[in-house]
Amino acid sequence: MTESAQAATGGTLQDGGTRRPALSPSRASDFKQCPLLYRFRAVDRLPETPTKAQVRGTVVHSVLERLFGLPTAERDPTQARALLQPAWEELLAQQPELGELFDGPDDPELAGWLESANALLDAYFELEDPQRLEPQACELRVETELDSGVLLRGFIDRVDVAPTGEIRLVDYKTGAAPREIGEAKAMFQMKFYALVLWRTRGEIPRQLLLMYLASKQRLAYTPDETELRRFERTLEAIWQAILRAGKTGDFRPNPSRLCDYCDHKPLCPAFDGTPPPYPGWPEPDPGPESVLDRAD
Template sequence: MYPVPTSLSPSRVESFLSCPMAFRFASIEKLPEPPSVHTTRGSLVHRALEILFMLEPGARSHDAAFSSLDSAIHEYRSDPDFTDLGLTLDQAEVFWGEARDLVRGYLAMEDPQTIREIGLEIRLEAAVGDLTLRGIIDRLELDDAGELIVTDYKTGRAPGPKYVQSAFNGVHFYSFLCQAVFGRRPAKIRLMYLKTGEIIEATTSEQSVRAITTRTTAVWKALEKACVTGDFRPKTGPFCGNCSFKAWCPAFGGDPALAAAEAPRALATVSPA
């Protein structure tokens, strides 16, 4: 009924598990979605830190970090992910200010001059049977012992204790990719929550890497079945209120068959002229 995807990323795996119906709209039918302030701000800060780490270690001062943010802001001022937010001048100033707070939060967490990065925004892919796994690593570095460390920047709040393990699912995914592509498993994965200043770390193992292939294969089989049968069931939860596709979700009285025709028109009516 629908074409079966031949590749998966950490975000797509989590998207399917969170709500198969929303996954169908976004990743199978590829319906347009308006940008969000949270996502765009996160991308902006990621870009600022990428620019910062392009400098030689000794040049990564606090002033350089904010200069890097200014460069990223210059890029984003004309980017549709920002312009389509339709912010007023006052709202835009708040948006830029929040990005500065996140960069300031990062600088309070570590000294960028001490980081031995070997890759930034690295795109990796590896085959698992007929499926291709893809991912982008924010930062890959070496520790003092020469071991690989995967660092992932987060611009939201750190998860509560019972959600910490699930927060690592995507980064363990990157551990698998490192082992498949480089032949080396990272010794550690780090989640840096820039908003709250928290760092959550976990060590990796052969078992954790194998678990990724097992989990991803199971998700892909479930996804394949949904594509063949057309049975993408909605899963309601606390994030439904922010879902771009709520109007067409059967859990809220919508008709999924109308989404392909109506979603582009709905987006056009809310996008700034």
């Protein structure tokens, strides 16, 4: 692979020309949930079929990012709805295989799916008024290296900075994951971003805000230094466990009710499946998180 091709994957080149491994919130969460799931996604790179809900989340994220690119006075529900079809068509052009989710552009299910995305956008306007906001960044790529050498990388939906300088990190949630599991995973993700931003800018975000569009609810949380230091140690421990598993190939399954949603269940030994032969530890770099990772 050429250097330019490696850069396109989001990998960080080491002196030897190999991609440097990094930890994203989604892959860290995968390993916490099930080490074998991490292996399937980050080492084997097995394909997964996105759900309609995931793709809808991707499109809604794209619309909200574009919305904040408009002049303040134009950020209204009508404009958001007008942005939906172009966002879907652009995603489809980038990933034509997503068209297989529907039976062509005249599929009645597609029209209903787009309207459900519009409903999520309408819900967003019930949670806040974008005309009163001027985010510092949307879809911000962040990366930092901890003192231990662990490289952290991810994307933040939105960064707001108050006139007083206080930082708020905002994340949109569009999926229908069980609340107790979904919120725990989402807060893990937000603490990850808070830690990266703290280590990058030297300032702890004043607030982490989760916006659940489907239920029209907001969940706000205020992190502190003690908590983020503890979370940093947690990430370092996760990465060391990943490295140990990588050297031996011992990525064990951790069965739970989430297994019913896993594309790789047929390959899981916990369900009498057989994983593919372990390819060895290639020092994988999962690359930047996709919006599909962050939509739910």
